[in-house]
Amino acid sequence: MKSISTVVEKMKPSGIRKFFDLASTMDDVISLGVGEPDFSTPWHICQAAMASMADGKTHYTANRGLLELRQEIATFHKEHYQQSYDPQTEIVVTVGGSEAIDISMRALLNPGDEVIVMDPNYVAYEPAVALAGGVCVPIVLTKENEFKLKPEDLKAAISPKTKAMIINYPSNPTGGVMTHEDYAKLVPILKESGIFVVSDEIYAELSFDQEFASLSQFDEVRDQIIVINGFSKAFAMTGWRLGYILANAPLSKAITKIHQYVIMSASVASQYAAIEALKNGYPDVVMMREEYNHRRNLLVNRLNAMGLHTNMPHGTFYVFADIRKTGLNSETFCSQLLEKEHVACVPGNAFGPHGEGFIRISYAYSLNHIKEACVRIEQFLKDIDYQKE
Incomplete structure (x- = not known):
């Protein structure tokens, strides 16, 4: 019997789901x-x-x-983000942001094309x-630079084989952002190289x-930018599985070809x-953003x-x-924290080799859960005899 795809065989299971699945088998777990x-x-x-x-x-x-939905998306992006897209030819509604990432890559890439990704990055990109x-060609992001993409690093990563880059700001997992001024430094490099950028903007409304x-x-x-967005995070609609792609008309047409064969159309x-x-x-x-802001401030202050x-x-x-x-x-940190204190977080290496040494903690949970989780994390640090500076 022939083996399944070697690409799939080599693919690691999601490090996010691993700890979520472990936590679901235990009692009294605070899953962050x-x-x-x-x-x-x-x-x-x-x-x-x-x-x-x-x-x-x-x-x-x-x-x-x-x-009607595409028209509303176009209006929303024009009013909130100053992005102009034609609802007839430049918008595709997808089954979540995950499908959007997948079909964007398939529309762009030929075998062997290089794609620049950030390290750490969201687990679905690679x-x-x-x-x-x-x-994939990684660019290392650092805590010291607030996990921003620096122009000199982008320029060094581009080769004759580079077809595209994937970015995600505000960033999962780091919470880092890029300002208009930060992007302005990248624009000449992108214009000269002609590479495409898949910009995952699912957290656009959660900018504080x-x-x-x-x-x-x-x-x-x-016209080099493919914008991915959706309804899961800002509107608390994760289970509805609805996202969308904004791209120039020729790209959008190519993306729609794939979408029509694998999906047909998103849930009506x-x-x-x-x-x-x-x-x-x-x-x-x-309202939700204001609540997340309160949680963010409490959690960061307690951790520090x-x-x-x-980083904030x-x-x-x-x-x-x-x-x-x-x-x-x-x-080890996340495994022991889950075992001893029943708090589930995600190890940073789930997001790339340079996520090692960090853990991702979500504050999309109630203040009471976050406060109790902080008590448990502090107890865990005492148990491992961690001496804070």
């Missing part, structure tokens, strides 16, 4: 591992989906998604590149300390829910007081806590 809002989807959004079903809107939509026949910025806001490279009820979210759900986003020196994340709902001075590697 999975990046999922603890808020339920706002009820008016759920009602819109139910009303669509009651009205018999249960059939396939256009491959690109409902035109598998998506590999499944599309590409080769400065206005969100995107490479797509620079006209000179706009989810699309009607998303229309309601964009029309009337922004006050919910603001314990001696786990942690300027976006997302994660902190990337530095555990290097404990003497434990990230896998």
Whole structure:
């Protein structure tokens, strides 16, 4: 019998799910591992989906998604992010951001093309590149530089084989962000090289300390940028599985070809829910963001007081806590913390080799859970005789 795909055989299981699955077998666990809002989807959004079903809107939509939804996406991005996209030819509605990443890679890559990825980075990027026949070229991000992408590092990573780059700001797992000024330094390099950028902006609305910025806001490279976004994080709609891609018309047409064969169209009820979210759900986003901000401040202050020196994340709902001075590697730290104190976090090496020495802690959980988790983490540090400075 022939073996399954060698690419799939070599692929590691998600380090995020590993600790979530372990935690689910234990009692009294505070799980701060999975990046999922603890808020339920706002009820008016759920009602819109139910009303669509009651009205018999249960059939396939256009491959690109409902035109009304695409129009609302275009309006939202113009008003909030100063991004201009044609709902007819430049927007594709997908089954979550995960499908969007996958089909973007498949639309771009030929076998052997190089794709620049960040290290640390979100766990789905490198598998998506590999499944599309590409080769990952990492750029190391550092805590000292707040996990930003530096122009000199980008320039050094580009080769004649480079086809694209994947970025994610605000960043999962680090919480780092790029400002308009940071991106401006990258634009000449991108323009000269002509490489494409897949910009995962799923956490755009979870920017706390400065206005969100995107490479797509620079006209000179706009057509090189593929923007990925969706409804999971900002609108607390993870289970609805709805995302979208913004790209120039020729790229969007190529992406739609793949989407129509593997998906056909996204869930129609989810699309009607998303229309309601964009029309009337922004006050919910603001409320949730304010709550995440309170949680962020509490968690970072507590971790730093314990001696786990942690950058203040300027976006997302994660902190990337530095555990290097404990003497434990990230896998051991998370395993022992789960076993001894029943707190589940994600080891930093799940996000790339240079995530080693860190752990990702999600604060998409209630303040009470976060406070109790901090008590348990502090007790764990005492048990391993960690001497904070």
